[in-house]
Amino acid sequence: MNLQVIMRDGMPEYAVLPWDEYQALLKAVGRPAAALADTGAPVALPRFSELSAMREAKGISQGDLARSVGISPAYLALIESGDRDPDEAIRRALARAMEITGWEQEA
Incomplete structure (x- = not known):
């Protein structure tokens, strides 16, 4: 089982x-499968200003x-402090490293 434990x-x-x-x-x-409700609303991606907290939550x-x-x-x-906006290559690398789908397309 591929399990991630988030510590606080x-x-x-x-x-x-x-x-x-x-x-x-x-x-x-013996429970029924869970279904996701499609609200049609776009999924909000985490902001790069949240990167520090997400990184720490993953223990990196x-x-x-x-x-x-x-x-x-x-x-x-x-x-992480918001003083620099990562370019496309860095966004892709951060998305892969942090396992966050969508950052690589974010402008």
């Missing part, structure tokens, strides 16, 4: 797992994320 103050707060694995768990305990250091993206920790700090 050193204690587990949330568990996140892929949708298909969640559906399989429901089936295994600023230096590690910067290295995986191919930028300096100082430049990543500027992006």
Whole structure:
């Protein structure tokens, strides 16, 4: 099972797992499959100003994320603080590293 545990103050707060694995768990305990309601509203993407909190929630250091993206920790700090807007290549790399679909298209 591919499970991500999100910690707060050193204690587990949330568990996140892929949708298909969640559906399989429901089936295994005899519950009906969950359905998503399509409201037609666009899904709001997280803002780059939220990057620091998301990175910390995943337990990734600023230096590690910067290295995986191919930028300096100082430049990543500027992006996280809102002082710099990442270009398209950096947005794609951040989207991959943080597993956030949609950032690569965001202007």
